Each structure stands twice: as C-alpha cells, then as structure tokens.
Amino acid sequence: MTPLEQYRALLTILYKEIHRFMRIWTQTLIPPAIMIMLYFVIFGTLIGKRIGQMGGFDYMQFMIPGLIMMSVISNSYSNVVSSFFGQKFARSIEELLITPLPHYLILLGWVLGGVARGLLVGAIVTIVSLWFYDLSVNNWSLSIFVVISTSILFSLGGFLNALFAESFDDISIIPTFIMQPLIYLGGVFYSIQLLPSFWQTVSLANPILYMINAFRYSILGASDLEALGFSINYAIFMIIGFIVLFASICLWFLHKGRGIRS
C-alpha cells in the first residue's frame, strides 16, 4: 500500500472506532461523567471538607488530576479491549485480515480509537471538575504529553488483552482484578506519603502511581514523586518504555496471528 492508501485505511479504522463509541454514547461517555460527578460530590464536597489538606492542596484539588487520569486509563483500555474482542467474536476482524492492511496499521487504528475515547472522556471529566473547583494548569505541555502517552499505553494494554481473550470473561478479568486495584492504590485519592514506609516502597512498584503523579505534577506543580526522591523524567521514561514494550509485543503477536488466525 502507498503511504496515501495507508493514511486512508487508517482514517477508515479511526472513523469506524470513533463512530462506534459515539453511537453508544450512553454507555461510553455518560457513565464516566456521572461516576466522576458522584466522586466529587461524595469524596470532594461531603467528605473532602472534613479531610482538609492532602499533599499540600485542598482535597478536591488533589483528587482532580487522579480522577481525570483514572477516567483516561480505564476508558482507553476498555474501548480497545471491547471493540477488538467484539470484532474477533463477531468474526468481523476477518474484514481487515483479508485486506492489504499491514499489522502496524491495524494496531495504530485501534490505539488511536482508544486514545480518542480516553481523551474525550478525560475532557468531559475535566469540564465536570471545573464545576466543582476552579482548576489551573501548571504545565500544559507536560499534562498533554502525560495524558496522551498514558492513553496510548493503556490502549495497547487493551489490545493485548483482546488478542488473548477467548471469551467475554477474559476481557473483564484484567480490568477488574489488576487495573482497578492498581489505579485505586496508585494515589488517586490519597498521597502515598500517608502510608507507612513499607507500603510506600510497595506502592513504588505500581507503574500507575508514576502516571498519576506525573499528571498531578503537571496540573498542580507538586506530587508525591519528588517528595519520594523521583524526578518527573523518571515517570516519563517509564511510560515511554512501557509503550515501546507493549507495542512490540502487540506487533509480534499480530505477526504470529495470535488470537486472530487459525
């Protein structure tokens, strides 16, 4: 395929992916907005006032970057895993496999679809949060970079999950038993400096902690990372490293036909 043909094919996949989640907007866009609103009302307004300061900020202010990242992570992942597995399940993935599309374009199309939904939901959550708190951004370029790269990473994760999934149960195991605990324990609602030293060390093994804190730093100008002696560059390096690793694994399995060819 010529570069122009590849570009058209990529746009087709992206259009189809965006059209898919927009068609079911009541399932894809509204629930995260409602859930985040409830978090703000319950944890931010009602309980947050009693909590007072967290990490040197109002609790609501502290929580907002974490909630935005939580929405971006879970929606990027779930968009790709459900869409790609759905195509496998309905055998409509065959539509793509019989075309001249190279594997990297299939992967890129789905990842961009996941990023599109992740960013859209992230934007909705940000708008909702502005109703509750007058937020200002410390470093725009860093916040955009972190949110996009994290969305790419979890879209790749969703793709990998979908490649291996053989039933609908398989696409909910990782989000439920691995991702949700890591997100909740990654410092969305609390500063890990509150934890005893042993659990602080354990928390540092959670990669999502670095992503949430890098984003928090980009918004608020401070996070747990520097307090624990890690630079933001370390978090950025980690995100990029995981992206390269996951993309390579996805392409390898696509090349091998894992989960998509007999």
Next chain:
Amino acid sequence: MKALSISNLKKEYAGGLQALKGIDLEVSQGDFFALLGPNGAGKSTTIGVISSLVTKTSGQVKILDIDIDENHSLAKKKLGVVGQEVNFNQFEKVGDIIRNQAGYHGLSFKEARENAKYYMQKLDIWDKRNEQARKLSGGMKRRVMVAKALVNNPELLILDEPTAGVDIELRRSLWDFLTEINNEGTTIILTTHYLEEAERLCRNIAIIDSGEIVENTSMQELLTRLEEETFVFDLKNPLQTLPDNLGYQAVLENPQKLKVTIGKGQGLNTIFEVLSNSGIQISSMRNDTGRLEELFMGLVDSNLNGGER
C-alpha cells in the same frame, strides 16, 4: 498468467490434524472454477490460507503471480473473499460496512462511495443502505457480503458457499450476477455443496478430499466420464404402466414423468424412436439433476477406499 497458483500447500493444526496434505492447484485468469469437497475436506482451510485467515504450515500461494509471503499487500489488493459465515458488524449500517471495506483497501472516500453505490445497486441492496445490517434477511446479508468483497474491484473473487441456505430466487440472481462479472474478466473460485450450481456456472473443477486434490479437470471432461446419464421426460398423455420392450432402464415417476437412464454408448435418437413406437408422446425433456453428484460421490468414495480413481 495464473489467477491463483498453489504449490505443495500444507496445513497442520495444533493437535496434529492435517487439513491440507500438500495440495497443488492452478486457476487460470478469467476462469470460473469450482472447488468441491465434502465437509472437512479442506476447502475452507485452502481459502483461509489464500486470504490470510489461516496460517499455512508450508507451501507457496501466488495470486496473479504475486507471492502472498513476499508481497502480501499487493497480492491482497487483487483479492476479494466472500466467507462462509456473516463476518461484518451487524450493528453497522449496510452502506457503512461496504464503504469501510473500500477504505481498508486504501480507496479514496469518493472511490469508496462510488464503488459501494455501484455494487449495492447491482445487488439490489441500495434501498437498504441506511439500515442496520442485523435487520436484514439472511439472503440480503449474503448480498452485503458479496458487495463488500467486490468493492475494491478484485481480479480474483473467492466465494465460500455463497448460496448456502438462501432461497431459489436469490440463488439464481446471484448466479446471473456472478456470470456477468466473470464475463467482464473477474476470475471466480466457488466452493459449494450444490453441485448443480458448480455444473451450471463453472468451467473447471477441482475436488478436494481429506486434504488432497483428488480431481482437477474441466467440467466438460469430468462429465464425459459418466458411464450413464439419466433424462427426465415429461409425457404429453398420462401413462399408467411402462411398456415391456423399452430396452432402457426406465422408471415411471408419476403418470406424466418418465425417467430413463441411457448408457454412454447409447444415443438419444434411439430412445425417441423407441418411445414413439410405444405410443408415448413427449412434451419436454431435461437432464436429471445430480449427474455431477454421481461423479463426485464416486471420486470421494474411491479416495476413501485407497485412492483408486
């Protein structure tokens, strides 16, 4: 140039099942080719390998002289495949499904729209373009599958049992359509369980059984191998019993339908004379369906019994 060239193609599934045992097959450009075989013979696996849905164990596949391993992208541009089962997202609109397929091939939005419109009109689904595919009947979904496979104007079209489970009207309209695009130059490979369909449409035929090609010849040559052939005579006047001295193996199916089996050496002229002398008047005559079926069963059975052919 060959539209399809397969050499020593093998496929062994995990668990040891040898679906293809080193098949060789060539299909000329412009041909209408039948690939027949019983269930599990290896037809769909062969198509799966050609279309990249199945990973081959070894062997070579070329589409219009392009090796699918060496230039996968170019080879695929020339290919259209209608799978055995519905393989599109049924929640999408018919028009979107077909236009998106064109987009995957890298066609511009304008080309995609024009091609989609052309094939939807040709296949009588233009009125359904804004309907969700899941609301269509089985036959209509088949038409969507065909339109989708053709939207990139492929030079080689492979249809895996395209008329399975569809009504006679649709089957005949699909036959006409396929004949038309074949006449315009598209090479067609058809697998089907309806042997009269293969007989009617295809010029050349291969029969695959247990992962091996057991016959590969022209339809005409294959049919000349029939030792005997059965004809159906519609009688002008009802007949209650058959005359004793017909000299042919004959069965009176009902008072107005006579089936006569004629050996290879016997001409048709004699049977008319014999029937006429017996006072039997014929209003029309046709070939009994199933003559290819007899050959097919013979070839498959002989392969099953040790490869005598």
